[in-house]
Amino acid sequence: MTDGPDRRRAAMTDGPAYGDGVAIVGIDCAFPLARDTDAYWELLLRGGDAIGEVPPERWDPAAFPAADGAARAGLDRGGFLDGADVFDNEFFSVPPREAAAMDPQQRLLLHCAWRAVEDSGVAPGALAGSGTGVYVGVMGGEWGRLHLGDYDRVTPQLGAGSSAGMTANRISYQLGFTGPSMAVDTACSSSLVAVHLGVGALLSGECDTVLAGGVNLVMSPALGLVYHQLGLAAADGRCKPFSLHADGIGRSEGVGLVVLRRLADAVADGQRVYAVIRGTAVNQDGRSNGITAPNRWSQEQVVATACKRARVEPREVAFVEAHGTGTALGDTIECAALGSLHAEGRDEPLAIGSVKGNLGHTEGAAGIAGLIKVALALHHRIVPASRFADRENPQLRLSQRGLRLLKSPLRLPPAPVVAGLSSFGMGGTNAHAVLGSAPRPAPRTTARRARPGAGVFTLTADTPAALIRNLTEQADAVARRPRTSAAALCRQSNRVKTGLPYRFSTAARDTEELAAALREAARGGLPEQVAHRPWSLPTVAFLFSGQGAQYPGMTAALHQDSHTYRQALDAADAALRPYTDTSVRDRLLSAGSGDDDAVAGELTQPALFAVEYALAATLTALGIRPAAVLGHSVGEFAAAVTAGVLTLDEAAHLVATRGRLMHALPAGGAMLSVQAGPDAVRQLLAEEPDAHLAALNGPRDTVLSGTAEALARIAETLREAQIRVRDLQAPLAFHSPMVRPALDRLRSAAAGTEPKPPEIPVFSTRYGRLLDPAERMDAAYWADQAESPVLFADALADLETVCAPTHLIEIGPRPQLLPLAGRAGLGPGVEFLHPAPGPEAGATDLAELVARLYRAGLDPDWERLYDPDSTAGSPEKLRGYSFSTAHRYWTAPARPDAEPAERPRPTATQPRPASAAPRASDPVSRDRDPVLAAVVDAVAEVGSYPLEQVVATARFYEDLGFDSVMIMQLKDRIEARLPHLGEVSVQQLLPALRSVGTLAQFLGGHLTEGVGA
The missing domain is CATH 1.10.1200.10 (ACP-like)
Incomplete structure (x- = not known):
C-alpha cells in the first residue's frame, strides 16, 4: 500500500471535462433559526448560534436518567428546525394518511425543491416532463426504525414513507421529473457527494437541469449516544471548529437544495448565477486507522483532484469551507491536509472556517449547508467570520501551515475568486468541490429613459387562502426594497410565479406602488375579479376606431415606454413612407409640442392607421390574439391587416391614397351625431336630399352626413324635439355621395391589392355582419365602403352572436367605440379594455390590460411586455412560495422502557378545517x-x-x-x-x-x- 504524496499523486485523475463549469442558479434551504436562504445568510453574517433545547415532540430528555456529561448534552440540546412537522399536503395532493406516514425529511424536501426551482427563475410546473435529475443526500433511517418495528401498524404508505430512496423519488414524482433520481448515503458527506453526482450528470449530457442537496432530521437521541460512546460528543451540544475549546460534535438539522445548470445554458437563458462549480472529486479513506477515523492522505488526494479538475492551483484558492466538526482528531488531520496543499506560494494564509460552528453538525445535510454558504459568500463577495475563531487551537499550528481562522468577515475583491469546500463521511467517503465566482455580465450601454417601464406582477397559488398568504409575504418582501422600477421584479414574477390555479396580477411602475397593490389585494380578501381559477381562455375581439379618435401626439407616451410598440410603429411608418413622402411617426410624435397640425389633413388617416396597426401588433406579439376583428370606417384597414386579408404594405398604400383623395375633396361637408335611432331621422332625411345616414352605431347612436346647411336644419328640428345632437369635427361629409369624386381613383389604387381569405373572422361594418368566406375585401369593397353607411351596431350584434366575446378591446388612440358598445345592450359579463385610453396613456395602461386578461385565463408572451434595457442585469430575487402551516404531522418515539404496543402511530395533529x-x-x-x-x-x-x-x-x-x-x-x-x-x-x-x-x-x-x- 502506498502512502503520503505518492499515494496522493496516484489518485489524481482528470475526471470529467468541466469546460466553463456548472452554475448554481437556484438555492433554497432551512436550518435552525433560518427559515430560508436570506435568513441563513443573515445568521452567518451575524455569527448566530442556532443551538437550542430539544422540541417536546422529539423525545423527553428526562426519560434517560442514566445519561450524564456529554451524553446529557446530546439529549438536551441541538440544532432543531422550527416547524419540521409542517407539511402542505394539499398543495402536493398528498392524502393525510400518506402525509402522516411519510418520513418528515421527504416532506421538507418537497417544500424545498419547489422553492429552489422558483429561485432558479423557472416556474416549477414548466419543468414537468423534463429529464431533470434529482440527487439527495440522506443519512440513516430513523423514521423507519421508529415505526416499522410495530408490525400491527405497518401499511403500504408507511413502507414507502420510510424508504430513504423516496427522498429523491418524491421530488421527481411530485414535480414530474423524468431524469435520474437517487438518494445517496455516505454518512456526513452524503449531500456533497449528491452534488458531485449531479454535476457529473450535467457534464455527461444526461441532464440539462439538476436538483441536488440533502436533508437531516434528528428524530431520536440514538446517534447522539453513539457519538458519546465514540468520544465525539460535545459537552454543550455545540461544534467549535478549530477552537481551543473544541470538544466534539453537536447534532443539528437542516434541508437544502441547489439547482444546477451547465454554465453556458444558464447564461444563455438569462438565469442568475450564484457561483460556478469548477471541479468536484470523491474518494475513500480505504483501510486506515479504523472505519470511523479520518485519513489525512485521502483528504489531500480528494482536494488535489478537485483542484486539478477545476484547473486551479491550490494557492489560487481564497478560502475553504472546511468539514470542521470540532473533534480533536478530525480538526487536526483536516488542517494538516489543507496546509500541505494550500500553503505553498501564497501571499496570505488560506482562510478556513466551518458553518458547523453556527449550526452544529447537520450530518446528511452538512455538505449542502457548506456549499450554500460558499455560494452565497461568492455571490455577496463577503465571507462570514467563523464562530469560535477568537481562540484557535494552538495544537493545529494554523499559521505554520499557512492557514487562518476568520475572526471578522473577509471582503472579497471584485476580481474572480476561487473557493473550496470539503465534506467527509464517517465511513471514509470524502468529497471536495472547487467553486468560482459567477462571471460578470457584459456591460450594457443604454440610452437614458425619461420614465421607468411598467410591468405586470403575477402570483399564483393552489387555493384562494394560499393566494392571500403569498400576497402578504410578497408585499412584505417588496416593501423592504428601496423604491426603484418594478419592471425587472415583475418580469421575474412572470417567469416564476405562474402555473397554479388561482391567479393574481397587477400593473406597477415602482416597488412602492407594487407593495401597496399587493397589500391592498391581500387585505381586500381577493374579490372574484382578482382571484380567478380559469377553466377556459378569454375570447377577445378587437374593435378598430374610425376617424375622429385622433388627437395631437397620440400614443406618444406609449411609444416612449414600450419597446414592442416602438418596433411596430416603426414598421408602419416604413410601410407608409413611400406613399406619404414623410415620416408619419415623426410627425405624429412631434404633434403636441407646438405643431398640433402635424398629422392633420391628408396625414390624419395614415397616422390613425399607423397607431392602430402598431397597437394591434403589440397586443398580438404579447399573445393576445383576437377571435374576431371589427373596424369602424377607416379602422377596417388595420383590421384587414390583423386578419391577414391585406399585407401591411397594401394597406399602407390604400390608406395613404384614401387620406390624400378625401383631403382633396371640396369643402362644405359636415357630420352630425344624433342621440337617437334611425327612425327618429328617417323622415327628416327624406326631406333633405343633401343629408344622408352615415353610421348606425347603436340603438340611440346615429351619425348623419351631408352639407352643413342641410345638417343645421335637421339639428334645429331635433333639438326642438328634445333630442340631443352634436356637430362632429369632421373636415367633410364622409360616408355619403359627397365622396364619390374620389372613388374611381381609390378603386384603381385598390385594384393592385391581392386580398386573401381572412385568417381571423372579419365582421364588416360595410355589410353589418360576418364577412362571408366567398366575399373579398377587394377594390369594389373599399370603394363602396368609403361611401356607404357604417353599420357598426349590426356588425357588433352579429359578432356577439357568433363569437360570444368575453373581452372587447378597442384598438385606437382613445375610447371611441367602447362607449358605443356599452350602450348597445350586449350580454352580461363582457369586459371593455383599451391599451391606450388617452393622451397620458403609456406602459401602465398596457400592462393593466395584460394583467386583466391574465386574471381571466390568458397566458401572455411576457417577454414582449418589457423593454430589454429596463430589465437588463441579474434577475431579481423573489420570495419563495409560502406553504400552508395548517397541517402538522409528527410522531413521538417510544420511551426506552415503553412496550412496543404503546408506540403511537403517525397522525395528523391539525386536521384541515372545513372552511379551508x-x-x-x-x-x-x-x-x-x-x-x-x-x-x-x-x-x-x-x-x-x-x-x-x-x-x-x-x-x-x-x-x-x-x-x-x-x-x-x-x-x-x-x-x-x-x-x-x-x-x-x-x-x-x-x-x-x-x-x-x-x-x-x-x-x-x-x-x-x-x-x-
Whole structure:
C-alpha cells in the first residue's frame, strides 16, 4: 500500500471535462433559526448560534436518567428546525394518511425543491416532463426504525414513507421529473457527494437541469449516544471548529437544495448565477486507522483532484469551507491536509472556517449547508467570520501551515475568486468541490429613459387562502426594497410565479406602488375579479376606431415606454413612407409640442392607421390574439391587416391614397351625431336630399352626413324635439355621395391589392355582419365602403352572436367605440379594455390590460411586455412560495422502557378545517344518495380526509392524490359498505374514477342493473 504524496499523486485523475463549469442558479434551504436562504445568510453574517433545547415532540430528555456529561448534552440540546412537522399536503395532493406516514425529511424536501426551482427563475410546473435529475443526500433511517418495528401498524404508505430512496423519488414524482433520481448515503458527506453526482450528470449530457442537496432530521437521541460512546460528543451540544475549546460534535438539522445548470445554458437563458462549480472529486479513506477515523492522505488526494479538475492551483484558492466538526482528531488531520496543499506560494494564509460552528453538525445535510454558504459568500463577495475563531487551537499550528481562522468577515475583491469546500463521511467517503465566482455580465450601454417601464406582477397559488398568504409575504418582501422600477421584479414574477390555479396580477411602475397593490389585494380578501381559477381562455375581439379618435401626439407616451410598440410603429411608418413622402411617426410624435397640425389633413388617416396597426401588433406579439376583428370606417384597414386579408404594405398604400383623395375633396361637408335611432331621422332625411345616414352605431347612436346647411336644419328640428345632437369635427361629409369624386381613383389604387381569405373572422361594418368566406375585401369593397353607411351596431350584434366575446378591446388612440358598445345592450359579463385610453396613456395602461386578461385565463408572451434595457442585469430575487402551516404531522418515539404496543402511530395533529377545504363545495346528502354517502365514507377512510373535504367534484388523482394501492383499498371498503354491489373488478371501476361523484353514479347504475337482473 502506498502512502503520503505518492499515494496522493496516484489518485489524481482528470475526471470529467468541466469546460466553463456548472452554475448554481437556484438555492433554497432551512436550518435552525433560518427559515430560508436570506435568513441563513443573515445568521452567518451575524455569527448566530442556532443551538437550542430539544422540541417536546422529539423525545423527553428526562426519560434517560442514566445519561450524564456529554451524553446529557446530546439529549438536551441541538440544532432543531422550527416547524419540521409542517407539511402542505394539499398543495402536493398528498392524502393525510400518506402525509402522516411519510418520513418528515421527504416532506421538507418537497417544500424545498419547489422553492429552489422558483429561485432558479423557472416556474416549477414548466419543468414537468423534463429529464431533470434529482440527487439527495440522506443519512440513516430513523423514521423507519421508529415505526416499522410495530408490525400491527405497518401499511403500504408507511413502507414507502420510510424508504430513504423516496427522498429523491418524491421530488421527481411530485414535480414530474423524468431524469435520474437517487438518494445517496455516505454518512456526513452524503449531500456533497449528491452534488458531485449531479454535476457529473450535467457534464455527461444526461441532464440539462439538476436538483441536488440533502436533508437531516434528528428524530431520536440514538446517534447522539453513539457519538458519546465514540468520544465525539460535545459537552454543550455545540461544534467549535478549530477552537481551543473544541470538544466534539453537536447534532443539528437542516434541508437544502441547489439547482444546477451547465454554465453556458444558464447564461444563455438569462438565469442568475450564484457561483460556478469548477471541479468536484470523491474518494475513500480505504483501510486506515479504523472505519470511523479520518485519513489525512485521502483528504489531500480528494482536494488535489478537485483542484486539478477545476484547473486551479491550490494557492489560487481564497478560502475553504472546511468539514470542521470540532473533534480533536478530525480538526487536526483536516488542517494538516489543507496546509500541505494550500500553503505553498501564497501571499496570505488560506482562510478556513466551518458553518458547523453556527449550526452544529447537520450530518446528511452538512455538505449542502457548506456549499450554500460558499455560494452565497461568492455571490455577496463577503465571507462570514467563523464562530469560535477568537481562540484557535494552538495544537493545529494554523499559521505554520499557512492557514487562518476568520475572526471578522473577509471582503472579497471584485476580481474572480476561487473557493473550496470539503465534506467527509464517517465511513471514509470524502468529497471536495472547487467553486468560482459567477462571471460578470457584459456591460450594457443604454440610452437614458425619461420614465421607468411598467410591468405586470403575477402570483399564483393552489387555493384562494394560499393566494392571500403569498400576497402578504410578497408585499412584505417588496416593501423592504428601496423604491426603484418594478419592471425587472415583475418580469421575474412572470417567469416564476405562474402555473397554479388561482391567479393574481397587477400593473406597477415602482416597488412602492407594487407593495401597496399587493397589500391592498391581500387585505381586500381577493374579490372574484382578482382571484380567478380559469377553466377556459378569454375570447377577445378587437374593435378598430374610425376617424375622429385622433388627437395631437397620440400614443406618444406609449411609444416612449414600450419597446414592442416602438418596433411596430416603426414598421408602419416604413410601410407608409413611400406613399406619404414623410415620416408619419415623426410627425405624429412631434404633434403636441407646438405643431398640433402635424398629422392633420391628408396625414390624419395614415397616422390613425399607423397607431392602430402598431397597437394591434403589440397586443398580438404579447399573445393576445383576437377571435374576431371589427373596424369602424377607416379602422377596417388595420383590421384587414390583423386578419391577414391585406399585407401591411397594401394597406399602407390604400390608406395613404384614401387620406390624400378625401383631403382633396371640396369643402362644405359636415357630420352630425344624433342621440337617437334611425327612425327618429328617417323622415327628416327624406326631406333633405343633401343629408344622408352615415353610421348606425347603436340603438340611440346615429351619425348623419351631408352639407352643413342641410345638417343645421335637421339639428334645429331635433333639438326642438328634445333630442340631443352634436356637430362632429369632421373636415367633410364622409360616408355619403359627397365622396364619390374620389372613388374611381381609390378603386384603381385598390385594384393592385391581392386580398386573401381572412385568417381571423372579419365582421364588416360595410355589410353589418360576418364577412362571408366567398366575399373579398377587394377594390369594389373599399370603394363602396368609403361611401356607404357604417353599420357598426349590426356588425357588433352579429359578432356577439357568433363569437360570444368575453373581452372587447378597442384598438385606437382613445375610447371611441367602447362607449358605443356599452350602450348597445350586449350580454352580461363582457369586459371593455383599451391599451391606450388617452393622451397620458403609456406602459401602465398596457400592462393593466395584460394583467386583466391574465386574471381571466390568458397566458401572455411576457417577454414582449418589457423593454430589454429596463430589465437588463441579474434577475431579481423573489420570495419563495409560502406553504400552508395548517397541517402538522409528527410522531413521538417510544420511551426506552415503553412496550412496543404503546408506540403511537403517525397522525395528523391539525386536521384541515372545513372552511379551508376546497376546490368545490357540494355537501353530500346522505339521506337522498346513500351510494354517494358510502363512497364518501370510504374515500375519507382510505385517505384520512375530513368528511367535509370529500366533495362529489373532488378528483381522485389530481385533488385527492389517490394511487393504485389506495384504489385497491377503496374497492375493498366500498364492497364492505355496499354488500349488494356484487363483484366489480378494478378494470370496471377505472373509467369511473374521474371524481367521487362519477364513481358514485357508476356504482348506483351497477346496483340498479343487479336488481333488475
